[in-house]
Every structure is written in structure tokens, then in C-alpha cells.
Amino acid sequence: MMQSGSKFEQFRRLLLICITASAIFSLDCNASELSEVSDDGNMLNVTIVYRRALLQSIGDKDAVKEPVDGISLHKWLPLLLGLAFFVVFAYFVNRKAVQSAKDKEVLKILAQSPAPPNFPPMKDVAEVQPAEVKQPELFFFVEEKERFQMSDLLEAQADLQGHGLCSSLYKVKLKNNNTIFAVKRLKQSPLSIDEYSTFMKKIGELQHQNLLPLVAYGFTNETKLLIYRFQPQGSLLSQLEKYIEGKRDFPWATRLCIAVGIARGLDYIYQMCEGEKVIPHGNIKLSNILLNEDDTPLISEYGCSKLVDPKKACLFNVHGYAAPEKVLSEQSDVFSFGVILLELLTGKIVEKSGLDLPKWVRGMVREEWTGEVFDKEIAKNAKYAFPLLNISLKCVAHLPQDRPSIAEVLEKIQEVSNVHDDLSPASTTSVESTPKCLLHSVVPEEWETPGSIR
Known part of the structure; x- marks a missing residue:
């Protein structure tokens, strides 16, 4: 930086000398023009010079004669042009010197700084493997x-x-x-x-x-x-669709056995988690209930709620089964199971239609069209279907605290199955119980629904 300042100072002095010389030369020329020498060696008066200029301006060409020994413009113009070129040349030379000084100063700073770390070549970085790779x-x-x-x-x-x-x-x-x-x-x-x-x-x-x-x-x-x-029978969804299309029978006894089996499977999940952190299912719906060759329901997808990223919105993807609170809990599984019960009773499918089935059923009950909610096959056994309808409505209560536990739901469904003579021995519980008034034990009294067991 000191060298740069010295160069600039030299350039400034050189430029000052050039300007001074130019000014002296210009003043000398002007003085020569205004102080012409007469033939007798005396200086001409300034008035005479002025008079000549005035006569020339009005067109009198003989009024002014150029002195033989005077200095005119064409004599000193080349000198001025040369001086200007020299000034411009000196400017660019000095600019280059200043930039060179700056570059040298930067290099000096870099030379005094610590050396950068040695990084491995790109080829070596690409070949680095994870510390631990699990084999399939x-x-x-x-x-x-x-x-x-x-x-x-x-x-x-x-x-x-x-x-x-x-x-x-x-x-x-x-x-x-x-x-x-x-x-x-x-x-x-x-x-x-x-x-x-x-x-x-x-x-x-x-x-x-x-x-x-x-x-x-x-x-x-x-x-x-x-x-x-693999279960060749497929899911409960596919079987209910076949029934709607007239491709299979789906009697009341089969539907009731399926309802009991699902409730038992869910109850087992929550009983096994007792004393540990509960892992809710989180995605109970028709397509996740598979049927074996005997139409025994098999709950699938259990545990998958913990294996996926909740931020991806993978859960609750079927809005018709999701509880209003949108959380993973036993109460939300009860709500989803209640929707499945309503599907078994009404023959209506939520999964593909997006129907708000609980709302539709409540509306029918409120308008005293309760008997019309049942599928034609279920209507033949309305005596047993009404108590199951009460249970399902309790399961789909809006508030989680108003819903029963899975254990309570299983108990009430088994009460219905125990009084049905047409159930197969494999699907009935060994616990004998007397039918109770499910209307008042599960559903609030203000939800009076005709046909409950007395």
C-alpha cells in the first residue's frame, strides 16, 4: 500500500509540472499577441491591437497584418496536442502501477495466512461407505x-x-x-x-x-x-361389494360372527398392551379386515401406524372411518369399529363413497325411520339387529369420553350373539349371559330406539 501511495504522489507531481508548463506557454503566447513590436523597436499600445481586432470584425482585411515574428496558433498547437497525449499516457501507466501494487499486497497477505486443510480428492470421497450397512x-x-x-x-x-x-x-x-x-x-x-x-x-x-x-x-x-x-377370500370390503352386486350371500349370522371376531381381535390387542405403552391400530376399515376360507375375520395392518411417518398424512386417509378428534387412541379405534358395524347393518359402504354413515343413521333414527336403515337381509332379523345398532351408535359418539371401551363393546356384542340360535358353535362365546336391555346399558336414554331387547 505504501508503494501505491508513492506512485500516486509521483503522478500528481508530474501532472502539476505539465499543467504549469502549459500555463506559462499560454501566457507567453498571449503576451506576445498583445505586445507586438513596432518597426522602431517600441511596444505597440494595447489600444492599437484592440483597434485592429475591431476593424477585422467589421470586414476590413487590410486593417490587420500578421506580424512576421509573432507566434500563431498553428505553431504551438502540435505542442499542446503532444502534451495532452503525454498526460493521458501517464494516467494509464500510473493506473496499471496502482493495480499491480494492490495485487502484490493481496499476495503478501495470503502468503502470511495459515495453509488451508488438506481435503481428500473427490474420487476418495465418493468411495467412502457408511460405517454400518445392514445386509438384506x-x-x-x-x-x-x-x-x-x-x-x-x-x-x-x-x-x-x-x-x-x-x-x-x-x-x-x-x-x-x-x-x-x-x-x-x-x-x-x-x-x-x-x-x-x-x-x-x-x-x-x-x-x-x-x-x-x-x-x-x-x-x-x-x-x-x-x-x-395371502388370503384368497379377500377383504370384508370385497365380500360386501360382491353381496351388493348379487354375487354372494351375506346372511345375518355371518355378519354377526364377523362383528364378534373383529371385536375379539381388537380386545386382544389392548389386553396384550396392558402395562405397556398402548399401540392403537389407527386404520380400522373394511379393506383391512380380511376373511379366511371360513369367513373368519382377520385384522390386518396392525402396527403399521407406528411404521409410517405421521407427517405424510398416511393415517386417517379414509375420512368416513376417522374419529373427529383425529388422534391415535383406543377411542378412535372404537369409532372406526362402530362405522364397520353400521356398514354390516345397512349394507352401505363408506370406504369408496365417502358417506358420513353415522350422520345418516342418526338422521333416520331422529325421523323415526329406524327400521329403514337396515339392509334387506338384516331386516329379516331386526329383533337382534336393533341392539347391535344401539351399540354401533354408542361407538360413533362425537366425544371420545362418550364411547365405550373395546372390552365393553365385545361384552355387549357377545350378549347379542348368545341369544341367537343360528350362530355356529365355533363363533359363539362359552360365557353364558342373560340378555340385558342394551338400549339403557350402552346408548343414552334420550336415544330411545324401538326394538331393543327387554
Whole structure:
């Protein structure tokens, strides 16, 4: 920076000298013009010079004669142009010197600064692997003879059955023994691999006749897998649709057995979680209730509410089943189960229509058209259907505190099933109980509904 200042000072002095010389030269020329010398050697009066200029301005050409020895414009103009060029040249030379001084100062500062850290080449960075990479594995909850390898699963024929924001479902047929499985692929999960493994071991240990058993779980570096036995009967949704289309019978006894089975499965979930943190199902609906070859209901998707990211809005995707409070709890599962009971009684499907079934049924009851809510098959057994309607209306109460627990719902449904002579022995409970007035034990008294058992 000192060198830069010195250069600027030299340039300023040079420019001052040039300007001074130019001024002296100009004054000398002007003085020569105004002080012409006469023939006798005396200085001409300024008045005479002025008179000549005035006569010239009015067109008298003979009035003014250029002195022989005077200095005129064409004699000193080249000197002025040369001086101007020199000034411009000196300016650019000085500018370059100043910039060079700045560059040298920057280099000096960088030279005095500490050296930057040595980073590995880009090729080395690209080759760095994670500290721990889990290899693809499958963990089974079935006997050895039923197990297979991840490679068998990846090479199997797979047909997409459905997909959503958080998961996809495939029907997979193994090549070696033609066994068919339902494989659920989770797209994203908030759990780490270790957390996922710990949680799935707890789910796999749950064994109940109304829960879809988990055959195995697995994972790769990019996804997590849940493996179940494929149920050829499909879901309760598909069976109810077939009934509406006239492709199958769906009698009252079958529907009541299904209602009892679902309630038992949900009650088992909450009984097993007693003393531990409860894990609600969170997605009870017709398509998540599968039926085996005997029409026994199997609750699927249990535990999946913990495996998906709640921020993705994967839960409560079917608004017709979601409780108003939009939270995961036993009370919200009771609400969803109440909607399923209403679907079994009315023959109306919520999942695809988006119908607010609880509101519709309450409106029919309020207008004293209660008997009209039943499906034609259920209307034949209205004597038993009315108590079940009372239970379902209690389940879909707007406030969570007004809903019964799963255990209470199971108890009341079993009371209905015990007085029905047409139920199969496998689907009835061994506990004998006397029918009670379900209207007053489950539904508030102001909800008086005709047909309750007395």
C-alpha cells in the first residue's frame, strides 16, 4: 500500500509540472499577441491591437497584418496536442502501477495466512461407505419348513394389489413351491433398522385367531418389508361389494360372527398392551379386515401406524372411518369399529363413497325411520339387529369420553350373539349371559330406539 501511495504522489507531481508548463506557454503566447513590436523597436499600445481586432470584425482585411515574428496558433498547437497525449499516457501507466501494487499486497497477505486443510480428492470421497450397512435379511415367525430366502422373494412373480402414499401391497408367488404371500413394502419409515426390528419382533409374537399373523419381516438398504399369508377370500370390503352386486350371500349370522371376531381381535390387542405403552391400530376399515376360507375375520395392518411417518398424512386417509378428534387412541379405534358395524347393518359402504354413515343413521333414527336403515337381509332379523345398532351408535359418539371401551363393546356384542340360535358353535362365546336391555346399558336414554331387547 505504501508503494501505491508513492506512485500516486509521483503522478500528481508530474501532472502539476505539465499543467504549469502549459500555463506559462499560454501566457507567453498571449503576451506576445498583445505586445507586438513596432518597426522602431517600441511596444505597440494595447489600444492599437484592440483597434485592429475591431476593424477585422467589421470586414476590413487590410486593417490587420500578421506580424512576421509573432507566434500563431498553428505553431504551438502540435505542442499542446503532444502534451495532452503525454498526460493521458501517464494516467494509464500510473493506473496499471496502482493495480499491480494492490495485487502484490493481496499476495503478501495470503502468503502470511495459515495453509488451508488438506481435503481428500473427490474420487476418495465418493468411495467412502457408511460405517454400518445392514445386509438384506428376512426374520420369520413360522416353522423352518415354511421359510425362504430374500433371493427367493426377489425372484418371485409379484402382482401389485394396491398402493398408497406410504406403502404398496404385492401378491407374491414363490417359484420353488408356488406358495403365495402378501408382501407389504413400506416406502418411508421414521424408524431406524434396529428400532424397526425390535418393534416387529413384538408384533410377530402376537398370536390370535382374529389377527392376521405376520409370517416374516425384512429390509433392504432402501425399504422395509412385511410378509403375510395371502388370503384368497379377500377383504370384508370385497365380500360386501360382491353381496351388493348379487354375487354372494351375506346372511345375518355371518355378519354377526364377523362383528364378534373383529371385536375379539381388537380386545386382544389392548389386553396384550396392558402395562405397556398402548399401540392403537389407527386404520380400522373394511379393506383391512380380511376373511379366511371360513369367513373368519382377520385384522390386518396392525402396527403399521407406528411404521409410517405421521407427517405424510398416511393415517386417517379414509375420512368416513376417522374419529373427529383425529388422534391415535383406543377411542378412535372404537369409532372406526362402530362405522364397520353400521356398514354390516345397512349394507352401505363408506370406504369408496365417502358417506358420513353415522350422520345418516342418526338422521333416520331422529325421523323415526329406524327400521329403514337396515339392509334387506338384516331386516329379516331386526329383533337382534336393533341392539347391535344401539351399540354401533354408542361407538360413533362425537366425544371420545362418550364411547365405550373395546372390552365393553365385545361384552355387549357377545350378549347379542348368545341369544341367537343360528350362530355356529365355533363363533359363539362359552360365557353364558342373560340378555340385558342394551338400549339403557350402552346408548343414552334420550336415544330411545324401538326394538331393543327387554
